[in-house]
Amino acid sequence: MDFNVPSVGKKRVVIVGGGFGGLKLANKLCNSGFQVVLVDRNNYHQFLPMIYEVASAGLEPSSIAFPFRKIFQKRKDFYFRWADVTGVNAKENLIETSIGKLKYDYLVIASGTETNYFGNQNIEDVALPMKTVEEAMSMRNILLANLERSLTTADLKERQALQNIVIVGGGATGVEVSGALSEMKRFVIPKDYPEMEVHKVNIYLIEATPKLLSAMSPQASANAEKFLRGMGVNVMLNTLVQDYREGKVILDNGMDIPTRNFIWVSGVTGTSFDNIGSEFLGRGRRIKVDEHNKVIGLDNVFAIGDVCIMTAEKDYPNGHPQLAQVAIQQGDLLASNLKNMEKGKKLKPFHYRNLGSLATVGRNKAVADFNQLKMHGWFAWIIWLVIHLRSILGIRNKVMVLVNWVWGYLTYDKSIRLIMAAKRVKRPKGVN
Amino acid sequence: MDFNVPSVGKKRVVIVGGGFGGLKLANKLCNSGFQVVLVDRNNYHQFLPMIYEVASAGLEPSSIAFPFRKIFQKRKDFYFRWADVTGVNAKENLIETSIGKLKYDYLVIASGTETNYFGNQNIEDVALPMKTVEEAMSMRNILLANLERSLTTADLKERQALQNIVIVGGGATGVEVSGALSEMKRFVIPKDYPEMEVHKVNIYLIEATPKLLSAMSPQASANAEKFLRGMGVNVMLNTLVQDYREGKVILDNGMDIPTRNFIWVSGVTGTSFDNIGSEFLGRGRRIKVDEHNKVIGLDNVFAIGDVCIMTAEKDYPNGHPQLAQVAIQQGDLLASNLKNMEKGKKLKPFHYRNLGSLATVGRNKAVADFNQLKMHGWFAWIIWLVIHLRSILGIRNKVMVLVNWVWGYLTYDKSIRLIMAAKRVKRPKGVN
Structure with a gap:
């Protein structure tokens, strides 16, 4: 034992x-x-606020994952167990x-x-979740593979399903990945896939409530929506996903969207x-x-x-x-x-100090709420970058992320467009 | 069609x-x-000369993989198919x-x-090959997972098997990965795993012929061997692997080595x-x-x-x-x-112009053959670095590799110690 x-x-x-x-x-x-x-x-800490950048081929997985053993290298009386x-x-x-x-x-x-798949097994079977770095890598692989496949299928319906991207859930993750994918559509796909009819790559963001970013201010929600619509994302509010059947996302408004890229960030x-x-x-x-x-x-x-x-x-x-x-x-x-x-001292009760919240939508576009101060656009985006860069663990990772960001900003590129998967290693079972 | x-x-x-x-x-x-x-x-070109750095957690896979579509972005009449x-x-x-x-x-x-597993199914079933970036990622995952497991097993024989690393094949890849792993043993494991008896992490390099790096000069072979022995690698020459049975590598000299880390770079x-x-x-x-x-x-x-x-x-x-x-x-x-x-012109026959060959063993340690000039040590290592950095495709990748190298050199660290695997994406089959 x-x-x-x-x-x-x-x-x-x-x-x-x-x-x-x-x-x-x-x-x-x-x-x-x-x-x-x-x-x-896992044997690493995950910096999940930037997971959408891994899913959209902007960052290496290793830039937002930090080995626990490295973090605690000099600690006495500390034990990590995987x-x-x-x-x-x-x-x-x-x-x-x-x-x-x-x-x-x-x-x-x-x-x-x-x-949370809300008990729908059809959705759980095919949807792409985005709660871990590994899931984000898998999503990257699948999105890129589906683009490749869409070029070589002769079935035009299948081609459209491979080129449709449906993101369910308008929280920060859904907004951020929608924005990143719309930038990939605009800046990368036309160069990478000159054969592809890029206007057929459709990005849908489906949200059940009347607004995006429901945890943020009404201003932030409205600005995020405006940004996304301007970037060509089909934002559908007040819309519930009922099922996924026969390759289609079934919505409660009577619409079905055929897709092989069914991203599920709808709840936990x-x-x-x-x-x-x-x-x-x-x-x-x-x-x-x-x-x-x-x-x-x-x-x-x-x-x-x-x-x-x-x-x-x-x-x-x-x-x-x-x-x-x-x-x-x-x-x-x-x-x-x-x-x-x-020490037998009295315990202190918890009081949450809200330091504000932020979400990024794309180049020069973010929304921020700091108490009375609501911001959007370029300055909010810079604040987003600075806060997130500061939060990333390790100098090496900070440098790597910064180089990737500067590179991406200057070139409009998402560099990590690799369909690449290692063999899965099972976590130890019954070793003891 | x-x-x-x-x-x-x-x-x-x-x-x-x-x-x-x-x-x-x-x-x-x-x-x-x-x-x-x-x-x-794959949808990317692989820079295989540095694959050992991925396997030994020194470099991100994306640093030595470059998407074909990116390489050929502006080409007319060019088509990539995955x-x-x-x-x-x-x-x-x-x-x-x-x-x-x-x-x-x-x-x-x-x-x-x-x-090439030379027809031995037992070996093919368990050995870790190193011919692709994906295989190198898998190897990294397995090596790290086995170190974790070795801490939590109560079976001392199993623990030793998890801590033994056997590399079969003394060509450039075998020499390079042996060197990199011996540096991990020396510089990383004692800090990451203070509980581990690091002297029990044994690295064996098995070569069937009388010398390492058989494609290089006798001087290069001798120096590589000297370097590796100095770094604590058990180099075994003139030794043939006969089989892998019951968790052990069976050698023709009568010795068996129990190991779960059985790296096979013995032939193609x-x-x-x-x-x-x-x-x-x-x-x-x-x-x-x-x-x-x-x-x-x-x-x-x-x-x-x-x-x-x-x-x-x-x-x-x-x-x-x-x-x-x-x-x-x-x-x-x-x-x-x-x-x-x-154009109906005459064809030119091929003549190979040998530009020299290089292999790196570790920090400040490499061997190089340039016609009459044989080198080893620090200067050969610098030449190795410069030539390989120049050969890596893309400015972003060059910068990433350089940052990783400088960081690794200064800190003695191998940063990418992540056990991480995405879902495997099947290459398209029968889409057409």
Whole structure:
């Protein structure tokens, strides 16, 4: 048991998931007197706000992925383990994983969310999700492969289906990938595929509610929509996807769109674990926590970030938005609170400080909300670039992203137009 | 038929494979009056001399892969098709591919080689080849995954097998990847895996003949061996791999090495096509060509580069070495000869001009042969870097590689330590 994590006479904090929240927490627990064990499905942290750039061939996957072992190279009492966490056994204070069981003194669930297909198996079978760097790489491969195929099929209906791109979900990811693909259509496809009738490459962005970017201000939503329409994206609001059948996306307005490029960024649901049943879950299958991020109904088990829902804060009675900032601030506070608990000090409740939000649509085009200040256009875009570049881990990655951005800006190019896939490596199972 | 390549009233040259030879030929046929169709299994050219850097986590795959459509963006009368070529029907002047048939006026086979397992299915089933960028990515994933697994297995024999690395084949690729992995062992593993007993990570390089780099001078071979031994690689010469059974590499000297990291760079064989039977093939299943690279026994069908064998040149009675330089020079000459044929001019026979050869072993360590001048060490290494950087296609890729090299040199790091795989996209089949 304990898959080779030694007992060192210190209390052990096990963190499930090294996203924004888990990473912040692990970092702040440096020299805290705890032994920290981080368990993740991947051996790298993913910088998901720029995942659309991987999907649209603008950035290398490695530019937005950072190996955990590199991040924690000089840390004492820190252990990384590459595994799937399958269940929580709170009675015995242990987690169950693909490589065995592990005891904890404190458990922090920071595993984020997964794509929500709302129970529609037809959609799940064919849709392209965009929640991980690997999924973004797969999407890039499929989009490029379908363009190649569209040139060589003699079936004109099939050709149109291969050239139609349907993006479902008008949140930040949907808006950003729509914008990036419309730039690829405008700047890259005519040069790469002189044989292709580029006006037949249609990009549809489908959103169920009346506005894009529903988490942002009405101004931001309106400007994003205006930008996208100006870039030739068919934005369809108040439109629900009912099904995917016979190669077509079926909409509730009676329209069917034939497509082989069916991008699904329409919603998320909390990751699930054995023994964390529905009594622990709130809206969106998020784990209910109190104002200290402690899971309601369990001792010494916490949850932070997108996977949890906290309704204790007055301004957010339905829980906080599922944003990196919330996860980071919760990870930060929980690190202090864990240390406080050990010292017998009082715990501090969580208060979300909204630092503003941003979404980029394309070259010189972004929208930004900072409290009273709403911005759009070139300046918002520059702010987007600076904030995101600052947030990328590691100097090498910052340099790589910057070179790619400058190169892309000057040449109007998306350089990583490669249909390339490595063999999938199974995460270890039953090794222990 | 002709999968949507239009007839334009020009003679059509079909090139199978966009490696060094095919790419050179296609480039030199610019404005030649021919319609050029390039068919490749991938949508990108691969710069294979640096593939070992991808396998050892030093470089992004995208840095040594360059999309064909980008290379030929402004070319008239050029068509790229992404397909597997399965057969040649010389009677009807057409090739058979995964997306249908295509007529040619001139056919040039430039499809290179594939890994030779010498008929041993046990080896083929488990060994990691290194002939493509995708294979190098897979190898990186597997090596890193095995290191992770070695930490969490309780079975000490299994742990040792996961930490042993066996490289079979002492040519340039084998030498280069051995060197890169020994640097990873020395500089990265102790920092990334403080729990690991790094002296148990053993690297074996197995070569059947009495010397490494058999295509190079005795001095280069001896120096490469000295470098590698100094770097802690177990170099085993005159040693034949007989089999892989029960998780062990079986050697002819009576030794067995348990390993899950079994890298096979031991030999190649020409790619094969339906209707190019053994009567057309020479040593190493290479297609026999005359001094103009015309396939012996066929009209208007040519073969260049690694896939062909030309015994007409006096100094190379057993054929030329399978090197990028030979392929490039043959592609260059064939472009002139095809133009000459159209003008009714006499064809020029091929003469290989040996520009020298190089192999790198590690930081400040390379070996180089330039006619009378043999070099090794720092200066040879700088020459290696300059020549390879110059050969990489595209300014963006040059910048990316340079940044990675400088970064790696200063930090002793191999940055791309990611276990990451996209979904495999099937090449189109039967679309037409």
